[in-house]
Amino acid sequence: MADCLGTQFHVDEKRLHEVLDKAKAFALTKGICMQSEQQGQNGTMLAQYFPLTLFPSVVPRACFQEAVDCMLDFNTLTHKVAHDHNFLENSLKNVLEVDEFTQGLWKIYTQVREEGYSQPFSLGLHRNDFMIDTKNPGHVQIKQVEINTMAAGAASLGSLLVLLHRFTLDIMGKHYDKEEVPDNDAPLGTAWGLLKAWELYGRKQASILFVVCETESNIFDQRHLEFTVFSLNPGVRVLRRTYLDIYNGASLTEDKRLLVDGDEVAVVYLRAGYTPAEYPTHKEWDARLKLERSLAIKCPSIQYHLAGLKKIQQELTLPGSVEQFIKDPTAVKRIRATFVKQYSLDLGPEGNQGLELGKTDPDMYVVKPQREGGGNNLYRNDIREFLEKHTNSKERNAYILMERIFPKAHKNYLVSPGRSFVLSDVTSELGIYGVYIGSATEEKMNMQCGHILRTKLLGTDEGGLCSGHACLDTPFLVNEDQA
Known part of the structure; x- marks a missing residue:
């Protein structure tokens, strides 16, 4: 059981490839797809099956439940951090000296805060990512990798x-x-969150706006969510626009209502804008500012975006930080039980401990910048080289040092275009989805709404789906003694 559910069947290669062919066809018929890199003519949309595993992967039931149980706590923590200006400013002040992307976000945050927020409510569609750590012999533990406050994708798939x-x-x-093999209601919960925010806005003629990239490989995941919203309330129109579309075609009324090509927008759902590459000119930054200044409810609001940065995650591991925001000792314990050790790398005495740890034993740590989307972290010798190069440089301030999580390896078949179909040694990362709606003083919704498993080859450092490092997977829950 522990290695791979597929290894129990003892089938020949012919039979296994028959199952593989059926799985690919099943994926295409159910919409478990991504847009092909090959573009069709005249706007034709070409689809291919999304990278996936042939069978579900074994996950200890207790670890899965622990991850689920703390999601409401993390929703609340993220929301409260986002509304604490002093904590955000003190945590990010050194990052802001050197990181241009964070500077761009902070400039928008500062402007809308000084103007006064047009919209008091924020919508959070979060995904909290965990690995099952095996460093403690004989006992596995769920440990947090990160929380994604922006464009937490793949819920529908x-x-x-x-x-x-x-x-x-x-x-x-x-x-x-x-x-x-538990049911997974992630897209339903996410859709309810969007609709609840739309209801709070209070204008039935207003739409929900998805802000997307010009070219989007993960379009089917987004469309499935859009169509789930429609199935729950056919009266709500969903628009899709890029930042350039917004720059050219959106405006604010005197009372800050957002109009996009004449349509009023109640909710802005950002599926783009979490990497510097998505702001190639001032026009994209101006469009983001226009959205943030508007009366529409944002997902995420600029303060939610900032609250999801890696430096905030590192600061929350410090003694007393979580306790500033969460007063329930049981909730604090649930949150802190998922933390691994994290260290500042800021230039000066505060960051020197992290610097020496990373240089001395880089295999035990990962260095993270303030980025999402995969492919940004540093591992092993790259850590030592980076830290030696920047020992006396403020460039260190843009990064944090995090203790590595060593998940237990298991076996599965990874099914991905261009990948050899063989039984492989793999590791997995569990994501739990949550929805939160609230203002600085009021909570309107706090719920956990589904999960995702991402599985990659053993030894692969990055784990992003859209970056091509991992395959979509499902947990098969077992008792710990079976895992």
Whole structure:
């Protein structure tokens, strides 16, 4: 059981490839897809199946439940951090000396804060990512990798993959309870969050705006969410625009209502804008500012975006930080139980401990900048080289040092275009989705709404789906003694 559910079946290669072909066809018929890199003519949309695993991967039931149980706590913590100006400013002040992207976000935050927020409510559609750490012999623990406050994708595809994995288990004759391959309502919960925010805005004629990239490989995940919103309330129109579209076609009324090509917008859902590459000119920054200044409810608001930066995550591990925001000792314990050690790398005495740890034992740490989307972190010798190069440089301020999590390896078949189909040693990362709506003084919604598993080859450092490092997966829940 512990290695791979597929290894129990002892089937020949012919039979296994038959299951593979069925799984690919199932994925395409159910919409577990991404847009192909090959572009069709005259605007034709070409789809291919999303990278996935052939079978679900084993996850200890207790670890899964611990991750679920702390999601409401993390929703609340993130919200309160986002509304504490002093904490944000003190945490990010050294980053802001050197990191241009964070400077751009902070400039927008400062302007809308000084003007006075047009919209008191923020919508958070978060994903809290964990690995199951095995450093403690004989006992596995769930440990937080990061919390994503912006463009936390794949919720829709992850829910559909449950159906595919039940299908592959069924055709292989594997008996299981539905609780072992649990239902996943992530897109439904996310859609309810968008609609609740739309209701709070209070104008039935207003739309929901998805802000997207010009070219979007993950469009089917986004569209599935859009169509889930429509199925729940057909009266709500969903628009899709890029930042350049907003720069050219959006305006604010005197009372800060956002109009996009004449349509009033109630909710802005940002699926783009979390990397510097998505702001190539001032026009994209101006468009982001226009959105933030508007009366529309933002997901995320600029303060939510800042609260998701890695420096904030590192600062929250310091003694007393969580306790500033969460007064329930049980909730504090749940949150802190997921933390690994993290260190400042700021130039000066505060960051020197982290500097020496990273240079002395780089295999035990990861260096992270204030970025999302995969492909940004430093590992092993790259850590030592970076820290030696920047020992006396403020460039260190843009990074943090985080203790590495060593998840248990297992086996699965990774199904991805261009990848050899072989039984592989892999590791997994568990994501839990949450929805939060609130103002500085009022909570309107706080819920946990589904999960995702991402699985990659053993030894692969990065774990992003859209960056091509990992495959979509589903947890198969077992007791710890079976894992």
